[in-house]
Amino acid sequence: MKLAPWRVELGHLKRIRLLDGVDEPCLRLLQEVFEPCQADAHEVLLTPLEHNHHLYLVLNGQLGVHLDSLDGQQVRAIEAGDCAGEISFMDNLPPSAYVVAVEPTTLLRLHRRSIQLLTRSPQLMQNLAQLLCQRVRLSDRLIINSEQNANVDTLTGSFNRRWLEHIYSRESTRCAFNDKPLSVLMLDVDNFKEYNDKHGHLAGDHALCLVVDTLGRQLRAADSLVRYGGEEFVILLPEMSIEDARNVGERLRSSLEQIRSFQSPIGMLPGVTVSIGVAPMQPADSLENLIQIADNALYRAKASGRNRVCG
Numbered sequence: 371m372k373l374a375p376w377r378v379e380l381g382h383l384k385r386i387r388l389l390d391g392v393d394e395p396c397l398r399l400l401q402e403v404f405e406p407c408q409a410d411a412h413e414v415l416l417t418p419l420e421h422n423h424h425l426y427l428v429l430n431g432q433l434g435v436h437l438d439s440l441d442g443q444q445v446r447a448i449e450a451g452d453c454a455g456e457i458s459f460m461d462n463l464p465p466s467a468y469v470v471a472v473e474p475t476t477l478l479r480l481h482r483r484s485i486q487l488l489t490r491s492p493q494l495m496q497n498l499a500q501l502l503c504q505r506v507r508l509s510d511r512l513i514i515n516s517e518q519n520a521n522v523d524t525l526t527g528s529f530n531r532r533w534l535e536h537i538y539s540r541e542s543t544r545c546a547f548n549d550k551p552l553s554v555l556m557l558d559v560d561n562f563k564e565y566n567d568k569h570g571h572l573a574g575d576h577a578l579c580l581v582v583d584t585l586g587r588q589l590r591a592a593d594s595l596v597r598y599g600g601e602e603f604v605i606l607l608p609e610m611s612i613e614d615a616r617n618v619g620e621r622l623r624s625s626l627e628q629i630r631s632f633q634s635p636i637g638m639l640p641g642v643t644v645s646i647g648v649a650p651m652q653p654a655d656s657l658e659n660l661i662q663i664a665d666n667a668l669y670r671a672k673a674s675g676r677n678r679v680c681g
């Protein structure tokens with residue numbers, strides 16, 4: 371990064387949020403130690419591969435934050451008035467993310483050897499604490515979002531098998547502990563190969579989304595609709611007896627049967643039917659066991675003509 375050939379003015383420091391409310395004698399001290407510099411577009415300021423020795427204040431331009439690699443999606447922009455590198459500047463560990471100039475950017479930077487100067491202003495320390503709290507909250511939100519995304523099937527928006535394993539371990543323990551039943555439905559779209567062959571794979575994708583949308587609307591908040599494989603779904607029904615689960619299965623089956631055609635982004639398409647296997651959890655049943663029993667019932671539903679509920 372190039373040092374810029376001009377002097378830092380008080381006016382520059384007053385544009386930075388981190389320095390809001392900091393008294394003038396302290397700003398004058400900082401004015402002497404902050405260096406003006408210029409980053410070219412795409413220039414990398416911070417990388418997890420190298421120690422960072424500076425706190426950066428952005429006067430003009432914009433920086434981008436990337437988590438895993440510079441090729442990955444930008445997760446946050448750092449605009450004029452913001453600062454960058456404050457965490458690695460404070461804890462003297464390598465940065466946890468990449469920070470790169472999105473466009474030519476004018477900055478002020480402070481070297482770690484002057485870190486003591488920051489402690490002269492209680493207001494600055496309070497601003498810094500507030501900023502670090504914001505960063506913690508933001509990274510908590512990113513963790514929650516990525517956790518949620520990791521549990522969701524990208525085509526249909528239903529849960530995936532990873533979620534099923536997690537939720538089964540929780541719900542099976544809870545239901546067994548409270549002496550409540552738990553049931554599972556296993557669904558498979560009927561003659562789906564033929565549907566794909568006749569209407570195209572994209573039409574098949576829309577039909578899978580229709581299944582998830584139609585079934586999802588009829589389930590309770592505590593139920594989990596999971597895409598188990600290509601055109602196979604599992605529905606976990608906590609606190610539900612096998613009799614009630616059969617009724618739910620029948621209601622779901624019938625609701626899809628009634629949709630003769632539906633509007634999709636590629637035009638009108640025919641509906642699909644499903645075959646369903648039902649299984650009740652037995653004491654200490656593993657998920658694999660329970661799925662196997664539901665799968666056997668599903669096999670019987672297919673063998674006896676499809677578009678029916680067995681088990």
Ligand SMILES: Nc1nc2c(ncn2[C@@H]2O[C@H](COP(=O)(O)OP(=O)(O)OP(=O)(O)O)[C@@H](O)[C@H]2O)c(=O)[nH]1
Pocket residue numbers: 525558559560561562563564566570571572573574575578599600601672676
């Ligand atoms: N469009 C689409 N098709 C998929 C997807 N995943 C799996 N399939 C298709 O689903 C079809 C499943 O076919 P089969 O297992 O032979 O079963 P089926 O034709 O539904 O017959 P039955 O189950 O016996 O009623 C295959 O052709 C797969 O390619 C997907 O995400 N999108």
